[in-house]
Amino acid sequence: MSFPKYVFISYSSKDIVKVNKIVELLESMNVEYWKAPEKIPAGSSYANEIVNAIENCSLFLVILSENAQSSIWVEKEIDCALSSAKEVIPYNIDNCVLVNAFKFYLNNVQMIHDTPGSPEGIDKLKGFLRPLQPAESKSSGTNVNIPMAPEQKIPAPKAPDPKAAAKKSNLKTATQIDSNTVVKRYQRGMRMDDMWNLNRVPVVCKHCGGSLTHVAGGVYVCNECKAENYDDFRTIRNYLIEHGPCSALELSKALGIPMKIIKNWQKSQ
Ligand SMILES: [Zn+2]
Numbered sequence: 001m002s003f004p005k006y007v008f009i010s011y012s013s014k015d016i017v018k019v020n021k022i023v024e025l026l027e028s029m030n031v032e033y034w035k036a037p038e039k040i041p042a043g044s045s046y047a048n049e050i051v052n053a054i055e056n057c058s059l060f061l062v063i064l065s066e067n068a069q070s071s072i073w074v075e076k077e078i079d080c081a082l083s084s085a086k087e088v089i090p091y092n093i094d095n096c097v098l099v100n101a102f103k104f105y106l107n108n109v110q111m112i113h114d115t116p117g118s119p120e121g122i123d124k125l126k127g128f129l130r131p132l133q134p135a136e137s138k139s140s141g142t143n144v145n146i147p148m149a150p151e152q153k154i155p156a157p158k159a160p161d162p163k164a165a166a167k168k169s170n171l172k173t174a175t176q177i178d179s180n181t182v183v184k185r186y187q188r189g190m191r192m193d194d195m196w197n198l199n200r201v202p203v204v205c206k207h208c209g210g211s212l213t214h215v216a217g218g219v220y221v222c223n224e225c226k227a228e229n230y231d232d233f234r235t236i237r238n239y240l241i242e243h244g245p246c247s248a249l250e251l252s253k254a255l256g257i258p259m260k261i262i263k264n265w266q267k268s269q
Contacts, residue, residue, distance in 0.1 A: 005132045006032035008057035008086075010077040012067035018093050019063050025122070031132045033061075048203050054080045055256060058132055061125075064090040064111070069099050078105045083258050089128050091121070200261065202229040232261050233268070 007026060011019045019035075026033050034053045036046075054060065060081040068074045081088050082105060090111045098106060112128075114121040202212055202220055210224025218234025221227070230238060235255055240246070246254075248262045 004032050005058040006034050006056075007059045007061050007129070007132060008054050008077075008081070009033055009035040009061050009063065010068075010074050010081075011035070011063040012065065012071045012074060014067035015063055015065050015093065018065075022061075022063060022091070022125075025125070026129065029126070029129055029133055031129050045201075045203060048200055050077065051080060051200060051258075052203075054086065055084045057081075057086060059128060060086045060088045061128075062088065062090045064092045064096065064102075064106075065094045066096045069096060069102050075101055075105070078102075080258065083260070084256070087128075089125070091125055199231050199233045199265070201231040205229055232257050233265050236262065236265050 009019065009023070023033065023035065034057060036050065036053075054077060060078075062068065062074060062078055078088065088106070088109050090106055090109060091114065092111055093114045095113060112121050112124045199218075201218075204210065205212060205222035205225060205227060206229055207227045208222060208225045210222045212220035212222055212229055215221050218231040218237070220229040220231075222229060235257065236251060239251060239255055243254075248259060248266065251257065251262050252259045
């Protein structure tokens with residue numbers, strides 16, 4: 001596989017201190033990760049970036065806690081991960097009991113419990129992370145420190161923008177950035193389901209990462225390699241033209257497009 005393997009980290013901003021310790025563990029093991037909001041390029045679509053990041057991750061790690069369970073974003077990210085058939089690892093940092101919404105998603109998923117003062121939970125987590133280490137660092141992964149240990153140093157926080165921090169604190173989780181339409185809609189009370197039902201448009205060229213120019217309905221041409229990129233609806237249409245009629249489930253599997261988007265496309269026809 002040419003794609004770098006990475007872990008998607010789903011979390012509540014209220015747990016950022018503990019989350020940073022887990023990030024520190026991943027970094028010590030040279031395991032790549034994706035975590036909002038710092039991995040989202042300025043000006044790009046928040047929903048798009050999150051969905052792409054989840055769909056391409058090798059492992060979905062949810063930092064589970066009371067805080068995470070009151071975050072609609074964490075819930076939606078889990079929903080997206082499961083509908084993309086991702087391996088989901090809940091890492092329970094505060095021994096919280098699953099609320100109904102999370103029971104619904106995580107009932108059949110093995111949970112890891114952080115065990116303060118004992119390496120047991122961290123060792124289990126490391127077991128899931130090891131297959132994602134680049135070959136040359138696999139041997140060094142066994143000696144990493146236990147990141148949840150209280151004496152462990154916390155990495156210096158990245159210079160926070162006080163304005164953004166103030167805005168963030170009004171929201172449910174850290175996974176939002178301001179000046180972003182999704183967040184604005186969220187604040188207006190938009191149903192978050194709608195977010196996943198959008199006809200997702202490509203942000204950058206999937207072949208080379210170049211910028212895109214919209215040329216026709218659902219078609220975008222890369223300014224670098226000139227390849228055509230398509231939005232989801234156009235991708236569905238192209239597939240049907242090429243392969244003939246097929247079920248929504250087949251489409252979803254063949255194209256890696258969530259069922260919700262395919263059903264939304266059917267409705268639009
Ligand atoms: Zn390109």
